[in-house]
Amino acid sequence: MTVTRPRGMTEQAAQAAVDQACRMLRLPTIRRQFGDLAEAATREQQTYLGFLAELLLAECDNRNRRRSDRQIKAAAFPRRKSLREFDFDANPHLDAAIVHTLAACDWVAKGAPLCLIGDSGTGKSHLLIALGTEAAMKGHRVRYTLAAKLVNELVEAADDKQLNKTIARYGRVDLLCIDELGYMELDRRGAELLFQVLTEREEKASVAIASNESFGGWTKTFTDPRLCAAIADRLTFGGNIIETGTDSYRLAQTRARTADAH
Template identity: 35%
Template sequence: MNNFTYERLHNNLQYLKLNSIKELLDNYLEIAARDNKTTMEVLDYLFEQEKKHREAVAIERRMKSAVFPVKKTLEEFDFEFQKSIDKKAIEDLATLRFVHNSENVVFLGPPGVGKSHLAIALGIEVAKAGISVYFTNTGNLIEKLKIANREGMLEKKLRDLMKYKVLIIDEIGYLPFDEEGAHCLFQLISRRYEKSSTILTSNKSYGEWGEIFKDHVIAAAVLDRILHHSTTINIKGESYRLKERKKQGIKTGNICQ
């Protein structure tokens, strides 16, 4: 390869933004010459590395856009501790069939049992699969919707949230909604109904959602749209935080002895 060809190749790789190939090229051509690799093998390897790099960048971009509060994976979840959860049901959700079918997922249970962990973990699987996802706390979501409503921008805000194929709404039920907040959330759920997927977590049973919305009619309407195509995971186990406190207590006891 003469210098002119070499320079043109690098310039073209830079122009086409094939940055991974550009970085790997020199070293890999030496390896290819040493190992007698064919042209096809060289091209296959270099373009495969470029694809992997772009996929990794895209995943990182979607992860950043999702604004997960922490990184939690399914591999980290302790199914042995939370025996009330059917692991196969979670594995089925991880196939993301529910996303392709525009179905919802609801995690119910008391504080600390892993609802948010599972919701985030599924969200990460969504991001890895190349699907748009966004995480929000219920309180923050309601406040933003109410502000948009007062400014005459609710329609735009709803359209923005509809851009995400999966929306995770965490901690429904920790604080009740006022009438305006309940109305705004109803608009959002109605807009997403049968068009995209919503993952929700709540410390309240469905029978208590009327208290959250302070309106049993709106609560029933919201639940009707959420549950029509959905999977509910009811977690009845002990709090992980309580488990950790007990561990600390045992350690402390051992030290005192």
């Protein structure tokens, strides 16, 4: 298919030609916006080069947004969370500067781990999802899962003789976010399978976890002391540890609303 280019085309013919060319070149943003941008360029007396730059930048911006949306969707976060929504004033244990430095995602590029440790309601999952979202927006492949769900999937894969394939799939993402580690005791088989996933990613790709147990309490989750130590080593070596404290932000909010109601 070719685009006809008659000389001295009318305004209507030019618009039709641009529309046709944008469809062929798959430039949906330019196709939607070139009319408005052309009018703005005329009003502002832009040069041809300036007008072209506006068109191309609009297309690039939209492609980046669509790419970010695809990456965020592929991460399978259970809900949307952002750092802008996080109330750092409500949690004095957290250093906002450190968290925002992590949002630059250099640690993801380096394949370093991240541990978010604290009691329920202190913002661990919020930060895990928010930092995972930041990584996805920067073009990293991210996957979110609950610890128990991941272990169940690994056990089923092992039973179906698909374990290597499943571990390889989790090994391909740049950042694996594991939430609610420590909420459930894992039997030896489940812990060993999780260990295989962590070993596959060690010093190559990042793992970020959120746990309600301090490292000293991980023996409740991983009952084999040697395996527990090995997993803790995989998740902390060369990484970042953020402690969110023990004071539940959600509980404090509930108490405040109750007090206001009375």
